[in-house]
Amino acid sequence: MMDKKIKEALIHIVGEKNYTDSLIDIVSYSYDASEHSHRPSCGVWAESTEQVSEILKLANRKGIPVIPRGAGTGLSGMAVPAKGGIVLDLSHMNKILKISIEDRLAIVQPGVVYAALEKALALDGFFFPPDPASGKVATLGGNVATNAGGVKGAKYGTTRDYVLGLQVVLPDGQIMRTGSKAMKSVSGYDLTRLFVGSEGTLGVVTEITLKINPNPTATSTAMATFDDLADAGRAVSQIMYSGIIPSVLEILGRQTIVAINQNTDLELPEVDAMLLAETDGYTQQETDFQMQKVIDIFRRNNPKEVKQAGSEKEAEDLWKARKSAYAVLARIKTHFVLEDVTVPMARVADLLKGVEAIAEKHGIQIATFGHAGDGNLHPQILYDGYDPDQVKRMEAASADLFQLAIDLGGTLTGEHGIGLSKAPYMTLEHDAVAMDVMRSIKKMMDPNNILNPGKMALEG
Ligand SMILES: Cc1cc2nc3c(=O)[nH]c(=O)nc-3n(C[C@H](O)[C@H](O)[C@H](O)COP(=O)(O)OP(=O)(O)OC[C@H]3O[C@@H](n4cnc5c(N)ncnc54)[C@H](O)[C@@H]3O)c2cc1C
Structure with a gap:
């Protein structure tokens, strides 16, 4: 009370x-x-x-x-x-204050839902690329505070790459502006970026100035399946250094494919890995040219099958498996944890193999899918939260997953943030000096520790 x-x-x-x-x-x-x-x-x-x-x-x-x-x-x-x-x-502060196509930017209040901005921008043929899967409900303030990203991360980056400036209220109530409306600025410390991904621990974002992009008008889509994870992993890294950058390069692991087959009528081939690629641009010729390069690489890496969509309907069919993954897996057990470990691109296959070994070691089901194009995978740990033994095994498997990502040169989180879940693992990734700097920033800006306390291991 x-x-x-x-x-x-x-x-x-x-x-x-x-x-x-x-x-x-x-x-x-x-x-x-x-x-x-x-x-x-x-x-x-x-x-x-x-x-x-x-x-x-x-x-x-x-x-x-x-x-x-x-x-x-x-x-x-x-x-x-x-x-x-x-x-x-902040959900009542939900006005789009300005869309300036001339300046290539939008100014919004933090409670604007991602999809609402997308809808408004589409009228002018523009879009805001981060595209989190939760975009129909998540707010832009939340996207900024978590540096949200999505399936197009490999080509378009994350929210951080689009925030030009912010209005922020500091813990003592002072109102501050950061950044500018210019496309670039090297003026002073980059305070804007300090707040992006700060999970509401440093200030409350009350206005956001975002860079926007012209919407690509053409796409090409293809899918390949592989009996051997190593072949799929090699294809991913070859695509990413081939000279083109696909707008989407997604992967589904065997456990995910099996679960989709058990819960839908998609009848996917039960292989070690399925890759879904999309290229985008402003003419069909351009996107088909890029896709041909992707398909050539698929073919050089022993695929079981390669399919290219010949129509929008066929592209939608190829997307169905990827789009159903999260919801299908969420229904299998009473509880799940969706991790978002991220590794250098060439280590994606090692991460997938490591996840399988961890699942076997702890006798727990882990199904993986994710954004192979930027090394960000979602191992989804499925367990019965009412069974203390399964909870223990889930926790041990999570800890091993984080260690694996760090050992592969990666990070604990590429999308979902630290919050409470990953706070105990911060020191796996950040050395004592880096932790000390983060804690000092928090103390300096919020000496009474009132803003979102208890998160990100900032209290030492
Ligand atoms: C089904 C599903 C799919 C998802 N897919 C993705 C995905 O593809 N990519 C991805 O990155 N994430 C994804 N997420 C996670 C989540 O949607 C994102 O982290 C999103 O950015 C959170 O936005 P929100 O408005 O719900 O924020 P909240 O959950 O309400 O808050 C998140 C954090 O932001 C802080 N915050 C919120 N607003 C402000 C503000 N105005 N000022 C300061 N701090 C603030 C909060 O304090 C909190 O620390 C998914 C989640 C679900 C459930």
Whole structure:
């Protein structure tokens, strides 16, 4: 329960209708899309930067945790109020403030849903490339705070590559602007990038200036299957240094293919790996030329089968297996953890092999799919969360997965962030000096540790 005086002060800032401590809201705010949960004392919907500033000033004076929240689709417990406090819901700040095709940018409030911006940009033939799979619901504020990415990462990068500037409210309530509307700037420290991916621990983003791209008007799609993982892995790295960059290069591992066959009528060949490639551009000739290079590489690496889509409908059919992977796997056991370890491209096959060995070692089912083109795979660990033995084995398998990614020269997370789930593993990836610098930045900017406390191992 929130202290009566604080509750009155919050209502004074946001109005009665934008304050909640009802059980149903408190329970909803205690979760995101991860396995973590913890209840806050209350939630507030902010409608302006000034309100965010007033809320933070109050919370900072009183030492109350504040957890910024977009749509709550995070997969690592990032928006879970680990230490209680106030959930600061930004979803009502959902206006697209400006789209300037002349300047190639969009200015948005943080609560704008990714898909809403996509829809607005499409009218002018433009798009915002990061394309997270959760784009129909996730907010752009959440995308910025987690540096979200998606299937097109290999060619187009992640959210970080498109943020030109931000308006941010600091933990003490000060309002700051970073970056500019120019396409490039080397002016001072890159404060914009400090906030991108900071998981709501350094400031609350209240306005975002994004670079946008002209939408490619042509695509070519092809698929190849491989009996041997090593062949698929070699094909991936050869494609990525062949001189063209496919817009999509996805991989499905055997366990995922088997699960899809058991739960759909797709009747996929049960092979070690399936690769799905898409090239994009502005003429069909251009994308077909790129795709021919991809197909040549598939053919040089002992594929069992190679298929190129001859029509939009055939392309959709090739995409079906990849698109169904997450949902099919999510239904197999009562619980799952979706990891997002990322390795250098040439190590994708080693990662897949390592995942299989880890699954066998711990006697647990792990099905893998993901973005081979940027080395970001999603081993999905399937387990029964009501069985303490399976929970233990899931945790041990996760720990081994993280160690494997680091041993291969990779990272704990290429998409879903650290939050609560991966906080215990931060020191596997970052040395003591780097951890110390991160903790010093947090302490300097948020000395009372009110913003999203308990995340990213920042408390040492
Ligand atoms: C089915 C599914 C598919 C997914 N696919 C992808 C994918 O393809 N790629 C990918 O990268 N992720 C993916 N995710 C994870 C998730 O959708 C992303 O992390 C997304 O960016 C989170 O946005 P959100 O609005 O839900 O943020 P939330 O979950 O509400 O918050 C996430 C973090 O951002 C902080 N935050 C939110 N808004 C602000 C703000 N305005 N200022 C400061 N901090 C803020 C929160 O405090 C929290 O730390 C997926 C999740 C699901 C459930």
